[in-house]
Each structure stands twice: as C-alpha cells, then as structure tokens.
Amino acid sequence: MRQLLKFEVIKLLYRSRTFLSIGLMLVLVGLIFWGLKSEGENALGYLFQSLGDNFLMQGTILNGYMVSFLVLNTLWIHIPILIVIVTGDLFSSELESGTIRLLMTRPISRNRVALAKFASAVLYVFTFVMIFTIFSLGLALLLFGRGDLIVAFNGLQIIPETDLLWRFFAAFGYAFLAMSTFAIFSVTISFFTRKSLVAILITLGVIVISTLLQTLAASLFIGWEFFLITYHFAQWQLFFYSDIDWISLLNSTIWLICFSGLCILVSLIRFNKLKITE
C-alpha cells in the first residue's frame, strides 16, 4: 500500500495542475489581503465605528484574525473548486489515457489501487489546507497584527484574542475534513466516467446545486439542509460562536465521515466490476 501511495503522490507531483490550484489559492488569498490592506480599515471602520465607543476592544478591528476569518468566509466555496480540479480526474484520467490498463496488469489488487487514489487525494487536501492555513492565518497575523474578533452571527459577538487561536485551528481542522470529503466524492465520480472533464464538471455541478438548495432550504425546504453536502461544509462557522453548538458539529462530522465511507465503498464495488477494455 505504501508503494502505491508513493506511486500516486509522485504522479501528483509531476502534474502541473497540482501546483496550479495551490497557486490560484495563494493568488486569491493575496488579492483579499491586498484589498483589505488598502481599503479594509475604512470599510470595517465605517461598519463598526460605534463599537469602539461602547466596548473595550483589544487591538484594531482589522487584525490578522479578522482577515483570516474573512478569507475563510469568502473562499469556503472556492476552495473545493480548486481541489476538485486535481482530485476530480484522479481515476478518469487513467481510464481516458489508458494508463489504468497498464497499471492493472501489474500484480496489485484493484482495491489497493482505488484506496491509494483516495489516500493521495486526502494527502493532497491536507497539504492544500496546511498551506492555506499558513498563508491565511499565519501571514495575516504577521501583516495585520493581533486583536479580538468581531463576528456577526446572531448579532454581534466579540471573541477575545486569547480565545481565538484554538478556534481557528479547529476551524481549519474541520475544513480539512470537509474538503477531504469533497475530494473523496470527486474521486468517486471519476470512477464512473472516462472523461476527466465530465468528472470535474459533475462534481462542481453538485456544489452549485447543493449551494442553491441550501439557500432555498432557508425558506422553502426547511429541515432538508442536513442532506446537503455544502451545509456541512459551512459548519466551520460554528467555531466562531460564543457558545459552540458541539452537537451540530458532531452530527456534521459524523455525516461527513459516513458520506466519505459510502463514497469509498461505492467506488470499490464499481472498480471491481469494471471491465477494462480500452
């Protein structure tokens, strides 16, 4: 299994899209930083101008934590898109190019090949989220300094600086789980199509539809949001409530793990029955 994982990782490292998606993420984060650095103080100062008069605030409003929170809020729907560009064709590209035929003539089991693909996808997400964390939190703290965080969930909440770091790490950890689930889902889709582009588009289509239904669920399909993948993605925000809803977080965590398990199971069944004819 270790050799197969190494095999998959080396293939990922030699593909330009692996670095392209990380590069795009860095560009997006950089753009947000640039926008906030040049105009953020004015915009946020206008929004929260009365707070400073009524509350005792530690540090500036536009601090590293606030910037990192804004980055997370802005990009939580873009990051899966960048990830799926890489993971969405992990299998279909092999079918499309015929390399799977050569690979499967080697004395290795189909289950191991499939599991190595999932493991490499999760490893990629881990690397991606790590870089994302370093840049969006580490660099933000360096550039914008520290301070309390003001968030507008159920009214305004001020989270003191001393209570923030663990919340961010927990949020990024949860984001890793959510993004891994999405990557696993995209790999599963790639087991069902010979065209890489189709696999990527289907996965992206699921994000779009799920986001749309989630918006509608707020008014039309109340209670249905639990079945939507993007609903569980957005649960990272719970870490920025004064009182964290641990039950909701646990439910979403279980949902994401079960969904990932189901995706892997379906993929294994599919791959074992697949006739590799071309």
Place this chain on the structure above:
Amino acid sequence: MALSYGNQRILKGIDFAITQGKITALIGPNGAGKSSAFRVLAGLVAPDSSKIFLDQQELKSFNNLKNHCGYLLETADFYPYLSGKKNLELFIGLTNSTADVSNLLKKVGLSQTANKKVQHYSRGMKQRLGLAQVLIDNPSFLILDEPFNGLDPEVKEQILSLLVNLKKQGKGILVSTHLLEDIEAIADDFILLNQGEIYLSGSMEKYRIDKQNVTFHFEEALPNSLKIEFDCNIKGNTLQLSASIQETKKVLKRLQELSFIPYKIERSSILYDKYMEIAK
C-alpha cells in the same frame, strides 16, 4: 475461457497452453477474440467461466497469474508527463522489484531517450518501453498483444531477436501479431482463432516438415536443361517447387554446386496459408 459482452459471445470456450521455453503465436483475423483473450489473461475483464492451471495446479483467478506473467496489451500507455525512465522506476517501485532501469532500457534500445517525456515518444518507442516494463519482475511468462505495432523494420528485428533470447532463457511467450511471416520464423506453437473459437492449433514443427511452395529468384534466366533431384518448374529467372525446409536447404546446396546462386528465396507462409483459409 469463455467471455461475453452482453448477449455477444466473444470467446466460446477456448482452451490452450503456454509452455516455458516456447513461443506460441496467437493469430486470427480482426474480431476473432485475440485481444479479448489477452484482457482475460491480464485480469482486466472477468470471464463468464474459466479454469486456469499453473504447473498443473489450479489457480483461483487470472489475477493470481500476474505474479508469474509480464503483459503488454496493444499500445503501451504510459504516463505522458513522466520520462520513460521515471515511468519504469515507478512501475519497479510498485512491486519492490530489483530490476535495473538502465539495463531494461538498454535491452529495448531506449537508453538515449530515457529522460525524454513519454508524450514525445513515437509509437514504436512506447512499444519498446512497454516491452521493458514486461521484463521488470523477470516473469516466467510473457503475454504480448501486438508488440510489433508501430515498430520500424530495424527495431522489429531487434525485438524479434530479443524474444528468441528470452525464449532461450526459458520464458514462455504468448504473442499475437499480424506479421505472420515474421512470427512464423520464431514461433514453436500456434493458435489460430476465428470467431471466438480455436480454428486450428498445434506445433509449428509439424507444419515446417510439410511441403510448401518455394520460389528461387535469379538475376539471369536459368537453362531449361537444368537438372536437380527434385520436381521443379523453371520459368525464366525463377525456379519453383514444393518442398519442406530440409528439402529447400538441399535444393539450395545443389544449385550452389551448379554455380546458380539465387538472390532471393521465397517460401509461402504456413500461418498465412492457414489464416487465408478462414479469411476466405
């Protein structure tokens, strides 16, 4: 093995053996089921029913055969964004093989282009890389589907002699090709497949003993009075007769004694004749 795709029966229960130290040619027209048989052998497609024995011991499935076989199925599709060398290194790493990449590349004549990305390889180069990949685990058997596809004559000759060397090392080789005359020269056994069934199979030796049409070509016209110990037909610059390989050698020797040196000798292909029987 028997194989169907939906209602279409591709292989109707074919039964054959591959022997170590022998080359077996699997031939037949397009659609005969050759490639399907290779896919079943490689475990890429599950057959409807099958039985497989290795040294008289029954194996559970064709997947169990993979530890003993090296496969090259039609075109060798490697990872295009990696070099030929890197591709081989990856495949070597998969099975903890101790194969030496440089040695493998040298064997198939790819040492000079080892660091070139596969996307810049010609079809022939990919085939040669495919053959190098087949040899990674030093398998007892080689299963080669159309290995001469896209090879130029010079490389084809190199690969043919490589196969003969591998046979001498005791490898059992199953090879399919449309180059009947070339494979006839090196094959020990043959299987002629037609519409998913074995039309004819057996030892090439038996057919080599049989008489075939032989034509000797000379630069100048031969005298009609020319006498050799075999029934022959002299027409201008050519001499035609029906002879076995041994008899052909004797005729050649006799002609040389009479100072008639042919510049070309044509012997009709046994496999070609049998192939044409079903093609008609």
